[in-house]
Amino acid sequence: MSYTSFLDAASETAMWVMTLSLLFPLYRLFRGPGLPDRVIALDQIAMIVIGIILCDSIFSNDHLLLDVVLIVAFVLVFGAIIIAHYLHKKQLEK
């Protein structure tokens, strides 16, 4: 592997580290005791995906990838709130 600059090497190393750290929330997503634990694991996965896309926007020198980050951040927030609302409604109906 030959990198032209320190920034390329750093951003690709950061992407590798975050891709490997994606395994731990996936474990929590499959083995979590309840549904709220899985939602928290999904939040962490979305955070890691945001980090990977930010590193990729620096690595490929493309600032349009930041719009993708914006959409993923909104999906992260409103997904968690909507799942919590659904859980609460199901609890009230019981």
Add this chain to the structure above:
Amino acid sequence: MIDIITGILLLAGALIVLIASLGIIRFRDLYSRTHVVTKVSSFAMLLFLIAVNLHFLSARVLLVTLIVFHVVVVLAPIGAHVIAKVNKILEGTSDQGH
């Protein structure tokens, strides 16, 4: 010089994200895990957004980055708080045995 600062910020953010992912596995109950997701990952996102701004140095990137920062730092803890509150309600009713 700016490239080196950007690279160091990226590596530090990746390490903090790795620590947060370890916390997702190691911590025992849901409330500690929400603490990890909202605080530690938000700090890593702050480092990444500063790195992106140092690399591009344009007004449009600053605008989009500020929106992402507010969503991650203000709205994501609200989502985790709602999840924790619903979990407390679920635990409270399951303790009464029906």
